[in-house]
Amino acid sequence: MAGIAALSLSVQHVAAQPQIETAVETAREWREAHGAEIVRGFAHLLSLPNDAKDAPNIRRNAEYISGLFSERGFEMELLEVEGSPPLIYGLREAPGATRTIAIYVHYDGQPVEAANWTHGPYEATLYSAAMTDGGEVIPLPEDGDEIDEDWRLYARSASDDKAPIPALLAAIDALDEAGIGFSSNIKLVFDGEEEAGSDHLDDFLSTYAGKFSDIDLWLFCDGPTHQSGLPQLVFGVRxxxxxxxxxxxxxxxxxxxxxxxxxxxxxxxxxxxxxxxxxxxxxxxxxxxxxxxxxxxxxxxxxxxAAPPVDDLLRETFGLAESEDDNALLGExxxxxxxxxxxxxxxxxxxxxxxxxxxxxxxxxxxxxxxxxxxxxxxxxxxxxxxxxxxxxxxxxxxxxxxxxxxxxxxxxxRDGYPAVRSNMSDERIAPLIGALRVAAEDLILTPSLGGSLPLYMFEVSSDAPIVILPIANYDNNQHAADENIRLGNLFYGIEAYAAVLTME
Amino acid sequence: MAGIAALSLSVQHVAAQPQIETAVETAREWREAHGAEIVRGFAHLLSLPNDAKDAPNIRRNAEYISGLFSERGFEMELLEVEGSPPLIYGLREAPGATRTIAIYVHYDGQPVEAANWTHGPYEATLYSAAMTDGGEVIPLPEDGDEIDEDWRLYARSASDDKAPIPALLAAIDALDEAGIGFSSNIKLVFDGEEEAGSDHLDDFLSTYAGKFSDIDLWLFCDGPTHQSGLPQLVFGVRxxxxxxxxxxxxxxxxxxxxxxxxxxxxxxxxxxxxxxxxxxxxxxxxxxxxxxxxxxxxxxxxxxxAAPPVDDLLRETFGLAESEDDNALLGExxxxxxxxxxxxxxxxxxxxxxxxxxxxxxxxxxxxxxxxxxxxxxxxxxxxxxxxxxxxxxxxxxxxxxxxxxxxxxxxxxRDGYPAVRSNMSDERIAPLIGALRVAAEDLILTPSLGGSLPLYMFEVSSDAPIVILPIANYDNNQHAADENIRLGNLFYGIEAYAAVLTME
CATH class of the missing domain: 3.30.70.360 (Alpha-Beta Plaits)
Structure with a gap:
């Protein structure tokens, strides 16, 4: 995207960043060597039913996920408030780091109506392409199998929002194996009831306020990439x-x-x-x-x-001769x-x-x-x-x-309501992130705000750290519906993107 | 109504009309002497179920009603078209008459949901007053009993639209008994499927066009009196x-x-x-x-x-601070x-x-x-x-x-639709009717048009005779609903009004 290179914000960080290039390259080699293992591990994670209202199972998820990060040097805790699934909290400090990045994921998924699914929603099923593109069931890969980026793994939360977990784990494994240290302290904040409304999040943030007060940057790992299919970093929600x-x-x-x-x-x-x-x-x-x-x-x-033009396509798709205010850009x-x-x-x-x-x-x-x-x-x-x-x-x-x-x-x-969040794109705490992500994704789109709403304002209240959203899932992931899926290329993009985040300047 | 007396139309006919006064007085005396018999006869008529879709019963009504008029000197016919209840047609010619008046009634009633009725919808039940005013069940009167005008007879079609039948029969009996001849030829046109949409009326009017071509005035005996409770003559519908x-x-x-x-x-x-x-x-x-x-x-x-003011009362009843066009009159x-x-x-x-x-x-x-x-x-x-x-x-x-x-x-x-009908209030064929009715009802209100719609245009197509509507039923008759009823005073008004019609100048 020539347009993006012209952005004053990014120009300074598109400059050579050899340590990040190495980290991203290391992550790529790791997932090329270990792709089958990553996919099978993810399939196991997806086999744990994760409706927030299913108390025993949601806790099994929390314990299992907590164990995975514990094995990788994180000090893990399951934070508890009455009536809620646990909030998975973890910290891995980086020697000499002057910055703490919080990574938000939600490990619960939308409730399922199993009858609407082609396979069991918690039986992760691999396809040679999207079902809607004529994909066929293929077995989970064995070690050494070559993996096609267009393969799709179907299961509840394959995209929304367990995908960041195996991607982050793989990035950590790759860097640890190569002896590349993190550049920031990394805090994990994994919500267990996002799809049920995050009703206890306020309570968690105030009860455990001390754990969130030193965060310098919130990274929300949720949602899909841009309508164009390109990766994006999002600075706000309405x-x-x-x-x-x-x-x-x-x-x-x-x-x-x-x-x-x-x-x-x-x-x-x-x-x-x-x-x-x-x-x-x-x-x-x-x-x-x-x-x-x-x-x-x-x-x-x-x-x-600078973002790829989508307005014409959207108008055509939605049967609109005109959009509002004389076809003013959707982004605006x-x-x-x-x-x-x-x-x-x-x-x-x-x-x-x-x-x-x-x-x-x-x-x-x-x-x-x-x-x-x-x-x-x-x-x-x-x-x-x-x-x-x-x-x-x-x-x-x-x-x-x-x-x-x-x-x-x-x-x-x-009606009740809550305010928007929109981080300053020129915030100096965000600039290194943009630079690092551009190494993993040179076409990265910067999106000032999603049109939709998430109650991210709660995180603004607990600290003044900027909030950004880094989605990895494919846009056509059937989020919230039956036959939710992730395209493996998007999972792999996540591994490289997180390697860049973990080593950003 | 001083206002009405000022009407140029009516002034000429409020002049003394001794023959009509005699007829109305005769009718009044008749119903005072025979009220119990009239009410019991009506109760019997109401006992015949008259849903237009109930073919055997609707035909029983037609035959019974036809018989009643046949006994009173009418040449009766049941006109038939495929798939319809019969149209009751009758003619009684008056020696030397130069005018033919058609009297329209519909003998079918709205379908009933018996469960919603206090009594069986076809078991005419007499009350000492309206149920809603604390009336209680009383037996049908015996000959010689004095009858209160506020008594109510409850049954399907008590008002809509069998009431004109006993009223007309009583008027005829009174005049015949007193040897007072009709001043006009009288045609009866009794519809058997008005409540089901009068789908075959067009067909009847064309199939039997010859029977309707010599009519000089159509008198529609249907609907309720004015919102004020006073009698009215209506000149049109929307x-x-x-x-x-x-x-x-x-x-x-x-x-x-x-x-x-x-x-x-x-x-x-x-x-x-x-x-x-x-x-x-x-x-x-x-x-x-x-x-x-x-x-x-x-x-x-x-x-x-000149009509009694009802707008303020209606606004209050309907919870309206204002009505349209700065409280312009409903009638306008x-x-x-x-x-x-x-x-x-x-x-x-x-x-x-x-x-x-x-x-x-x-x-x-x-x-x-x-x-x-x-x-x-x-x-x-x-x-x-x-x-x-x-x-x-x-x-x-x-x-x-x-x-x-x-x-x-x-x-x-x-949607489909049909046009309005509005007769010229100054039509010379109507003037004698207004004059005659004023003898029976000095407070008679002249209403240029109902707001509601009826397909009276079909009768305009078959001849150029003016069409007027002469309602007798009380306004609060529960038309189309459960516990339909007629106030006996309204039935008695009908007897006198028809006596005036039958002898009008």
């Missing part, structure tokens, strides 16, 4: 909140003949109200909706411009807050539609947040806008007196 | 049509984080489109939507102004076409809402028509408006090529 809005017509359904164009229809009111919120280009018209957003830095703009749109209309409902449509003026109409509105946006303050802006359109706001169904007093009534129910 | 409108976003649900404010949301498009159709006062903004409507005549305006609003938003749907709201940009959003739109509005031409206007907003219109789900070509796509599915 936050999320939302509200449900109901407006009212008559207090009961009224015959649309006897009362139609006398009784105000709630659907008209809702559509008129919503139409004031966004223009036809998708720009939000709510006062100050964009105001609190952190500005987009030059580095972020350059990174977006992820750096401003979004107002999404997730659902609309008033009475019925289709064969169930009746000739009735309905009593109410409801919209489910989702808000995606960027850095700087406070979830509740953003909902305050939406509410202020609704008030400005003449609406009286209530929290419960309006009573008769309220209905008689106010022509326009909006019931608003706020 | 027509009805509608369409279903779907607009599109991405061709599949997209993650609202990853694609929110990049992928256009169909909900925003739908709300923006609908918001252009009606203003905040409820006025339709679609070009020419009001243009084809027959103008409101002075007589109609005066009639609306029924004389312009209505654009009703019957339903809205896009994905889900409430607990089922997901963080997804939905692929589509749909609105069910109902249109109520007034005289002059052609159903399809009105939908053409709505479509033209949608096109004008930049939409490409399709009839089926858009394919990939269409999606790629047009940013804005609207799928429109038209």
């Amino acid at each position: 936050g999320v909140t939302g509200l449900e809005l109901t407006v009212y017509g008559p207090n009961r359904g009224l015959h649309s003949g006897h009362y139609g164009n006398w009784a105000p229809g709630p659907g008209w009111r809702l559509t008129q109200l919503l139409a004031t919120m966004k223009d036809e280009k998708g720009r939000v018209r709510i006062k100050d909706f964009y105001k609190s957003s952190a500005p987009v830095s030059d580095a972020e703009r350059e990174a977006i411009a 749109r992820m750096l401003i807050p979004a107002l999404n209309l997730l659902g609309l409902k008033s009475a019925e449509v289709g064969p169930a539609a009746r000739n009735v003026i309905p009593p109410s109409a409801t919209a489910a509105i989702g808000v995606r947040l960027v850095k700087g946006n406070d979830p509740q303050a953003m909902l305050d802006l939406v509410e202020a806008h609704i008030k400005k359109q003449g609406y009286h706001i209530v929290r419960e169904e309006p009573d008769a007196a309220t209905r008689t007093e106010y022509p326009l009534i909006a019931k608003i129910t706020r | 027509g009805v049509t509608g369409l279903e409108l779907t607009v599109y976003g991405p061709n599949r649900g997209l993650h609202s984080g990853h694609y929110g404010n990049w992928a256009p949301g169909p909900g925003w498009r739908l709300t923006q489109l609908l918001a252009t159709m009606k203003d905040e006062k409820g006025r339709v903004r679609i070009k020419d939507f009001y243009k084809s409507s027959a103008p409101v005549s002075d007589a109609e305006r005066e009639a609306i102004a 609003r029924m004389l312009i076409p209505a654009l009703n938003l019957l339903g809205l749907k896009s994905a889900e709201v409430g607990p089922a809402a997901r963080n997804v940009i939905p692929p589509s959003a749909t609105a069910a739109i109902g249109v109520r028509l007034v005289k002059g509005n052609d159903p399809q031409a009105m939908l053409d206007l709505v479509e033209a408006h949608i096109k004008k907003q930049g939409y490409h219109i399709v009839r089926e789900e858009p394919d990939a090529a269409t999606r790629t070509e047009y940013p804005l796509i609207a799928k429109i599915t038209r």
